[in-house]
Amino acid sequence: MNTTVENSTPTTLKGTVQRGRLPNEAYRTREYLTEREVDRLMKAASNNRYGHRDATMILLAFRHGLRASELCSLRWEQVDLVHGRLHVSRAKNGLPSVHPLTGAELRALRRLQREQGVAGRYVFLSERGAPMGPVGFRRLVQRLGETAKLPFPIHPHMLRHACGFKLANQGVDTRSLQHYLGHKSIQHTVRYTELSPERFKDFWKD
Numbered sequence: 001m002n003t004t005v006e007n008s009t010p011t012t013l014k015g016t017v018q019r020g021r022l023p024n025e026a027y028r029t030r031e032y033l034t035e036r037e038v039d040r041l042m043k044a045a046s047n048n049r050y051g052h053r054d055a056t057m058i059l060l061a062f063r064h065g066l067r068a069s070e071l072c073s074l075r076w077e078q079v080d081l082v083h084g085r086l087h088v089s090r091a092k093n094g095l096p097s098v099h100p101l102t103g104a105e106l107r108a109l110r111r112l113q114r115e116q117g118v119a120g121r122y123v124f125l126s127e128r129g130a131p132m133g134p135v136g137f138r139r140l141v142q143r144l145g146e147t148a149k150l151p152f153p154i155h156p157h158m159l160r161h162a163c164g165f166k167l168a169n170q171g172v173d174t175r176s177l178q179h180y181l182g183h184k185s186i187q188h189t190v191r192y193t194e195l196s197p198e199r200f201k202d203f204w205k206d
Contacts, residue, residue, distance in 0.1 A: 032161035037150060038062045041141070044148040050127070052115065054140060056108045057124055057132070060086075061156065064099050065163035065181045067091055068134040068156040074123045079109060094182030161192075168192035 033041075038058065045054035061071050069091050078087040084101040101109070112123070122131040138156055145154035160181070167177055178189040 031158060032165050033062075033150075033154065033158050034162070035166055037148070038159065038162055040148040040150065041144045044144045047147075052108070053112060053124060054144070056112050057137065057140075058144070058159065059105060059108060061159040062162055062166075063102070063105060064088060065160045067160060068137050071156075072122075072124060072132050072134050072137055075121050076113070076123055077121075079123065081106060081110060081113075088182065090182035093184060095179060095184060097179055097182060099180070164189070164192035165195065168196040 042055040042058050045051050045058055048054050057071060060066060060074070061068075064086060066074075066088070067090075070089065073089075078089070079101075080087070081101075084106055086099045086101050086105075088097050088099055090096055109123070116125060120129070124132040126132050126136065134156075141154060141156045141159075145152075164177065164181060167180065168174075172180075174186060174189055174193050177192060178186045181189060183189045
């Protein structure tokens with residue numbers, strides 16, 4: 001009895017390719033926060049167990065355009081509470097600078113120092129007394145955005161962008177803004193002035 005063996009071509013199933021993270025535009029319409037939204041974050045933070053620490057982190061990140069890594073590595077030796085100055089060290093080979101501290105910031109930092117009750121090296125500590133890490137700060141900001149009912153998911157770098165746009169809208173010149181944010185190249189700074197509505201304020205007159 002003859003048996004016929006059929007040659008069959010193996011069928012290759014095309015696997016489903018998992019997509020990675022989508023572009024930022026898929027999650028939100030802009031990559032910065034307004035000053036009012038920053039205030040809402042700080043208000044939401046005040047209800048946390050470590051509310052004053054969390055609100056102070058938001059405040060300094062916004063006022064000084066700090067990256068998460070720069071904020072979390074901030075040491076008390078960089079803070080001059082007597083003369084009201086903050087010695088800012090920048091990541092990514094950025095330009096270091098000295099920023100003035102406002103009265104609100106000085107009061108917040110003095111209170112934070114009193115509440116810590118220890119002569120620690122780092123300004124922002126976790127519950128276990130270790131320096132707060134960038135990952136922990138990112139999770140904190142995400143939770144605060146949800147608590148504050150912001151209309152899109154947020155991340156810490158939006159506080160840095162918030163600083164840039166706030167100062168550009170105030171009319172701060174691009175070169176000064178470059179040094180304040182520590183940009184090595186001014187090309188990274190022009191984004192803030194390009195999107196500032198102040199550029200167009202005299203286009204139409206009644």
